[in-house]
Amino acid sequence: MASTWLDFWQRENEFDESMSTNFNYFLERVEMHIPLSKNHRVLDIGSGPGNLEDAWHDRVAEMHGLDISKRYNEIARARHAGSPTVCFHDLDPDDYLNFGPVANRQFDVIIVMSVVQYYRNLSEVEQLLQAIKRVAAPDARALICDLMVGESFLSDVWGILKRSLLQGKLVATLKLLVRLRFSHYHTVRKENGFLIIPESEWLAMCERVGLKARFIDEPLTLQQERRNLLINF
Numbered sequence: 001m002a003s004t005w006l007d008f009w010q011r012e013n014e015f016d017e018s019m020s021t022n023f024n025y026f027l028e029r030v031e032m033h034i035p036l037s038k039n040h041r042v043l044d045i046g047s048g049p050g051n052l053e054d055a056w057h058d059r060v061a062e063m064h065g066l067d068i069s070k071r072y073n074e075i076a077r078a079r080h081a082g083s084p085t086v087c088f089h090d091l092d093p094d095d096y097l098n099f100g101p102v103a104n105r106q107f108d109v110i111i112v113m114s115v116v117q118y119y120r121n122l123s124e125v126e127q128l129l130q131a132i133k134r135v136a137a138p139d140a141r142a143l144i145c146d147l148m149v150g151e152s153f154l155s156d157v158w159g160i161l162k163r164s165l166l167q168g169k170l171v172a173t174l175k176l177l178v179r180l181r182f183s184h185y186h187t188v189r190k191e192n193g194f195l196i197i198p199e200s201e202w203l204a205m206c207e208r209v210g211l212k213a214r215f216i217d218e219p220l221t222l223q224q225e226r227r228n229l230l231i232n233f
């Protein structure tokens with residue numbers, strides 16, 4: 001049965017648990033590049049189960065998550081039922097670059113974490129950059145993170161193993177990798193692959209869209225080979 005990444009995120013999957021653990025690594029580093037303030041309005045594109053909202057909701061003015069997965073949005077809404085300043089919006093899986101639910105808003109911080117590799121092609125990513133530009137407030141910062149820029153799948157896995165060894169989490173990581181190998185994830189990855197965009201292409205796209213962007217030198221996520229693009233408005 002053919003299956004796409006869009007189908008994958010609608011179902012329960014192996015990342016439901018591990019995503020939150022890995023997110024802490026990012027949280028410990030992100031504020032070096034995105035200083036937060038009580039006035040900030042935050043947009044989280046591909047918000048998943050609402051990890052960023054868990055961490056930041058009481059440190060900023062408001063947070064909006066956008067996701068194609070109704071399942072994750074339901075989980076995230078349930079988690080944040082008591083937070084009136086946090087809102088999760090469903091994106092249409094057939095029109096996910098239409099940010100209609102937040103089109104009339106402006107954001108000071110825009111985060112896209114571990115999402116772009118599931119887009120279908122470069123043209124969609126350029127549309128994402130244009131959509132970000134439309135909703136960015138003056139002086140906003142956008143961070144597009146955990147980008148696959150050309151490393152092979154195997155070196156990605158090797159990076160995860162090295163890091164988890166250093167963190168004393170090697171056994172848990174090995175267990176997850178074995179589970180993934182025999183899971184729906186493996187089938188979907190084989191059928192669809194990931195969208196890999198070299199750094200030079202990212203910078204060229206940003207220039208075409210008129211965005212001031214640079215890659216951050218140090219890693220922000222556990223997969224240390226992945227890169228993180230900071231856009232200053």
Ligand SMILES: C[S@@+](CC[C@H](N)C(=O)[O-])C[C@H]1O[C@@H](n2cnc3c(N)ncnc32)[C@H](O)[C@@H]1O
Pocket residue numbers: 009015019020023045046047048049050051052066067068069072091096112113114115118119
């Ligand atoms: C690896 S998870 C990351 C979730 C969250 N950003 C985090 O780091 O905890 C990928 C998320 O992107 C969402 N996603 C995938 N393709 C998307 C798209 N085209 N537009 C918006 N969200 C998308 C998935 O539903 C899933 O919630």
